[in-house]
Amino acid sequence: MSTGMNDVSTGARWFGTGHSTLTDPAAAGAEAAAGALDGRVPAVVFVFCSVGYQVPELFDAVRAQAGPDTVIVGCTTSGQLGDGRVSRAGVAMTAWGGAGFAVRTQVARGATGRLREAGAQAASCLAAVGSEHRALLIIGDGLTGATHEIVRGAFSVAGAAVPLAGGCAGDNLTYVRTYQFHGGRDGVEILSDTVIGIAIGSDRPLGVGLAHGWQKQGDAMVVTNSRDGRVLELDGEPALDVFLRRLGVGDSALDDPAAFRDLAFHHPLGLSRRSGEDIRVIHDGDLSDRSLICLADVPQGALIWMMTSDHDSLLDSAGEASGQALEALGGVPALGMLVFDCAARWIKLGEAGVQQENAEIGKRLDGVPYGGFYTNGEIGRVRGALGMHHFTLVTLALA
Amino acid sequence: MNHWSTHQLTEFFAAVCAVQQEDRAIMVAVEQASEVLEAEIGAVLRDGRVEVAWGTSRDQLVAALGGEERPDTLTLAGLGELHVSSARFGSGSRGALLVARAGDPLDPEERQLLQAMAQTLGLALTNLSLLSAERSLREDREREAAERLALLESLREARHDSLTGLPTRVLFLEMLAERLACNTPTSVLFVDLDRFKAVNDSLGHRAGDELLGLVAQRVRACLRPTDTAARIGGDEFAVLLTDCEADQAVPVAQRLIDAIKVPFAVAGQEVFIGASIGIAAGPGPAPSEILGNADVAMYRAKTEGPGKVVLFEPQMHAEALARLTLNGDLQRALTLGEFRLQYQPLIDLSSGETVGVEALVRWQNPDRGYVSPADFVPMAEETGLISDLGRWVLNTAGRQAAAWRRTRPGLGINVNVSGRQLTDPQFAADVERMLADTRLPPEAVTLELTESVLMSDPKTAIACLRDLQDLGVDVSIDDFGTGYSSLSYLQRLPVDELKIDRAFISRENPTTADLAVIRTIVELARTLRLRTVIEGIETEAQRNAMRLLGCDLGQGYHLCRPVHPENLLASLGTAEPGRRAA
Numbered sequence: 001m002s003t004g005m006n007d008v009s010t011g012a013r014w015f016g017t018g019h020s021t022l023t024d025p026a027a028a029g030a031e032a033a034a035g036a037l038d039g040r041v042p043a044v045v046f047v048f049c050s051v052g053y054q055v056p057e058l059f060d061a062v063r064a065q066a067g068p069d070t071v072i073v074g075c076t077t078s079g080q081l082g083d084g085r086v087s088r089a090g091v092a093m094t095a096w097g098g099a100g101f102a103v104r105t106q107v108a109r110g111a112t113g114r115l116r117e118a119g120a121q122a123a124s125c126l127a128a129v130g131s132e133h134r135a136l137l138i139i140g141d142g143l144t145g146a147t148h149e150i151v152r153g154a155f156s157v158a159g160a161a162v163p164l165a166g167g168c169a170g171d172n173l174t175y176v177r178t179y180q181f182h183g184g185r186d187g188v189e190i191l192s193d194t195v196i197g198i199a200i201g202s203d204r205p206l207g208v209g210l211a212h213g214w215q216k217q218g219d220a221m222v223v224t225n226s227r228d229g230r231v232l233e234l235d236g237e238p239a240l241d242v243f244l245r246r247l248g249v250g251d252s253a254l255d256d257p258a259a260f261r262d263l264a265f266h267h268p269l270g271l272s273r274r275s276g277e278d279i280r281v282i283h284d285g286d287l288s289d290r291s292l293i294c295l296a297d298v299p300q301g302a303l304i305w306m307m308t309s310d311h312d313s314l315l316d317s318a319g320e321a322s323g324q325a326l327e328a329l330g331g332v333p334a335l336g337m338l339v340f341d342c343a344a345r346w347i348k349l350g351e352a353g354v355q356q357e358n359a360e361i362g363k364r365l366d367g368v369p370y371g372g373f374y375t376n377g378e379i380g381r382v383r384g385a386l387g388m389h390h391f392t393l394v395t396l397a398l399a
Numbered sequence: 400m401n402h403w404s405t406h407q408l409t410e411f412f413a414a415v416c417a418v419q420q421e422d423r424a425i426m427v428a429v430e431q432a433s434e435v436l437e438a439e440i441g442a443v444l445r446d447g448r449v450e451v452a453w454g455t456s457r458d459q460l461v462a463a464l465g466g467e468e469r470p471d472t473l474t475l476a477g478l479g480e481l482h483v484s485s486a487r488f489g490s491g492s493r494g495a496l497l498v499a500r501a502g503d504p505l506d507p508e509e510r511q512l513l514q515a516m517a518q519t520l521g522l523a524l525t526n527l528s529l530l531s532a533e534r535s536l537r538e539d540r541e542r543e544a545a546e547r548l549a550l551l552e553s554l555r556e557a558r559h560d561s562l563t564g565l566p567t568r569v570l571f572l573e574m575l576a577e578r579l580a581c582n583t584p585t586s587v588l589f590v591d592l593d594r595f596k597a598v599n600d601s602l603g604h605r606a607g608d609e610l611l612g613l614v615a616q617r618v619r620a621c622l623r624p625t626d627t628a629a630r631i632g633g634d635e636f637a638v639l640l641t642d643c644e645a646d647q648a649v650p651v652a653q654r655l656i657d658a659i660k661v662p663f664a665v666a667g668q669e670v671f672i673g674a675s676i677g678i679a680a681g682p683g684p685a686p687s688e689i690l691g692n693a694d695v696a697m698y699r700a701k702t703e704g705p706g707k708v709v710l711f712e713p714q715m716h717a718e719a720l721a722r723l724t725l726n727g728d729l730q731r732a733l734t735l736g737e738f739r740l741q742y743q744p745l746i747d748l749s750s751g752e753t754v755g756v757e758a759l760v761r762w763q764n765p766d767r768g769y770v771s772p773a774d775f776v777p778m779a780e781e782t783g784l785i786s787d788l789g790r791w792v793l794n795t796a797g798r799q800a801a802a803w804r805r806t807r808p809g810l811g812i813n814v815n816v817s818g819r820q821l822t823d824p825q826f827a828a829d830v831e832r833m834l835a836d837t838r839l840p841p842e843a844v845t846l847e848l849t850e851s852v853l854m855s856d857p858k859t860a861i862a863c864l865r866d867l868q869d870l871g872v873d874v875s876i877d878d879f880g881t882g883y884s885s886l887s888y889l890q891r892l893p894v895d896e897l898k899i900d901r902a903f904i905s906r907e908n909p910t911t912a913d914l915a916v917i918r919t920i921v922e923l924a925r926t927l928r929l930r931t932v933i934e935g936i937e938t939e940a941q942r943n944a945m946r947l948l949g950c951d952l953g954q955g956y957h958l959c960r961p962v963h964p965e966n967l968l969a970s971l972g973t974a975e976p977g978r979r980a981a
């Protein structure tokens with residue numbers, strides 16, 4: 001367990017982003033840090049990079065410009081955005097500082113097998129932030145499975161009054177190993193299997209938004225048998241059989257796992273919610289028990305729909321999520337925004353689509369800086385008690 | 400549109416009933432109800448009290464409810480106004496499942512679901528309460544059964560030793576009583592293992608336990624089927640020989656000793672131990688008295704050396720009592736300052752000069768008068784008092800020698816060290832501290848250890864002697880020739896001096912054979928570059944003979960008796976001593 005801290009900082013409030021696609025980690029880190037910090041001492045710096053950059057040299061430049069209380073956090077990704085650009089391989093840094101901000105962190109290590117406890121542990125940093133407006137950011141390891149338990153644990157500590165946002169680290173969709181970063185001026189730890197809680201405090205409003213752009217398709221199905229993220233039966237039938245039948249394909253669709261994943265990306269499941277749907281991306285099918293495998297929970301007994309979308313709806317959702325976060329600021333001008341965008345949306349949108357999505361966000365923010373990463377699962381909770389999402393874009397706006 | 404299916408109620412029931420504790424069941428219910436109904440807040444109230452809150456703290460919810468159980472709305476900081484819905488559950492233990500949601504209030508179907516969840520929770524809690532009572536009853540029964548079993552086990556263990564499978568003292572005495580009731584001659588052997596502690600200390604308790612098991616097998620193998628062996632405690636065994644007079648028991652005892660002498664294979668090593676046996680017989684005395692008599696006889700056997708068999712005689716009780724009293728007096732003697740040191744010079748046989756003195760401990764008890772070291776030193780060893788006594792001797796002798804060396808700078812001091820002291824981890828530090836305190840040069844100090852101490856466990860002795868050697872003090876083997884020194888070990892022991900036992904010159908005029916043995920030892924010492932001291936020189940003839948044989952130093956009444964420290968310098972004259980010739 002470790003903590004980072006930044007008590008209420010001073011000076012003019014600012015929000016900056018930087019981005020680099022240089023291949024040398026030290027040079028890339030320096031370029032991104034220069035863009036994000038621009039000579040200012042940050043309260044917090046978020047470092048999002050593609051796998052391969054997770055070496056100490058990446059942080060040299062940002063550490064050199066950090067103050068004694070600066071918090072440096074982040075993770076590896078399946079793509080990152082910042083400084084108005086999107087990259088698959090690169091480094092994006094987002095930072096803010098100035099008067100009225102407070103940041104505290106807590107790292108829960110060895111999260112696998114105790115995700116709920118780790119979520120609660122990570123959220124415990126909130127207790128040290130007494131600001132009028134608070135939010136809890138969570139960065140998890142995208143490969144721990146059952147990530148909804150992290151959110152349950154965090155909610156048990158944060159309660160309903162504190163919005164949750166964040167995402168799970170990625171490794172360019174290879175699902176081998178992800179890394180999380182945590183530290184400060186004296187050094188940055190490069191970790192795996194952790195949950196990092198980042199308590200954000202501000203004397204001005206914080207706004208969280210989330211949207212996905214998917215619609216229900218066909219009749220609802222009852223999840224008659226499931227275990228965490230593994231859906232065994234839909235309407236009493238093997239879930240894989242139902243899914244393949246609805247798509248009009250046979251078992252051969254699973255011959256090539258990558259092709260099946262690509263196919264399933266386009267047809268996620270949707271859990272009906274009062275405030276919309278929680279999307280569940282299907283990552284695999286298991287011929288042995290004819291189940292569907294999702295990376296977040298699909299509760300037994302729930303109603304579920306096959307979901308469909310189109311290019312424009314997905315693009316619109318980026319603007320919608322951004323707009324929700326801005327609106328939640330209650331009319332106070334936005335300073336900047338963090339973005340947690342699902343890596344599966346990248347696949348669905350394609351390279352050109354991602355650029356369009358980025359433009360959509362930029363257009364909606366109208367010059368307000370933003371940065372973030374493409375995640376292996378998004379965390380966003382404003383209403384209700386649930387907050388684990390897939391195929392969704394979650395935003396956190398600061399005023 | 401519904402966002403839930405009736406299946407979720409089944410799941411809710413399954414989840415709530417899956418836990419066995421009431422508080423966990425309530426927590427699961429509150430979480431699930433909040434999640435399914437997408438409420439920010441969930442709670443269970445019982446008897447008007449908020450028992451569990453989800454999404455906020457209990458205190459905040461209590462304050463927001465303001466004493467009402469079913470308000471339409473409540474307001475929480477950061478969440479604003481929330482619509483409240485609640486549903487009652489239970490008949491015996493009444494409560495309410497409550498959710499509070501921002502935005503829209505629960506629609507009728509959602510309220511229906513909440514009602515069903517509450518009733519499900521009530522049912523689950525009733526079941527849990529029944530199950531809990533049943534479980535508690537079952538646990539009580541299981542505990543009682545376990546206690547009964549433990550009692551039976553302890554009774555069995557009280558009569559049978561779990562390690563060896565042999566009867567314990569309790570059962571042994573019962574069996575002895577049975578035999579005595581038949582009025583047949585019955586002998587009891589009390590067997591105590593020699594050197595068992597050394598095995599336990601060096602190889603560990605597990606090896607010690609293994610050894611006890613093997614000893615038990617050997618003891619049993621030496622007996623007739625009608626005889627009984629028992630483990631009395633620690634390394635003590637007892638044997639019941641039926642139809643057997645005391646004198647007939649002696650060969651059996653000897654057979655046991657011989658069997659135990661044969662090395663045991665324990666922990667991958669050959670282990671050598673022995674046994675001392677005391678014998679007492681009945682009928683006559685009570686069973687426990689016979690066993691006690693055999694114990695007293697065994698104690699006497701122990702004092703006579705390892706591997707002895709002793710028949711009980713009535714006066715041994717008096718001796719045992721005397722030993723107990725002696726022990727008590729001994730414990731007090733150190734505190735009361737009853738010990739004194741005398742010093743006996745060591746004389747260079749070729750020059751006649753005094754090169755050193757040996758410190759000899761004396762005990763003058765107000766009631767007993769002078770007590771021989773032969774009586775109290777073994778007891779001090781046995782009780783462990785020897786460590787304190789030895790430390791006192793070392794420091795006192797060291798201080799005295801330092802004082803003498805101001806006028807006789809070359810005078811050395813010999814101090815006797817017991818086996819227990821040698822293996823005391825603090826001993827080398829004690830010696831080092833004495834040297835520092837007295838500023839004696841280490842080479843002025845010789846520590847005397849008996850041959851039997853060194854040879855009982857040569858490997859440990861070598862390790863301990865190395866520590867002393869590192870300090871620079873000399874080490875002498877006392878009473879050399881009476882034990883069974885292995886020559887190979889003698890070569891490896893880091894010693895500087897051999898003190899030839901007085902037994903070799905016990906005759907006023909030593910015989911050729913006596914002289915041959917001493918010559919051999921002296922030559923051996925020369926080869927090993929060791930100094931030789933001959934003890935017990937009582938006559939001029941002995942002194943001359945020893946000088947001619949090449950002994951370096953001599954000690955004995957003919958040369959100088961042990962003297963009180965205040966008289967030593969006067970008895971030595973003024974000749975300047977010159978220590979050490981190897």
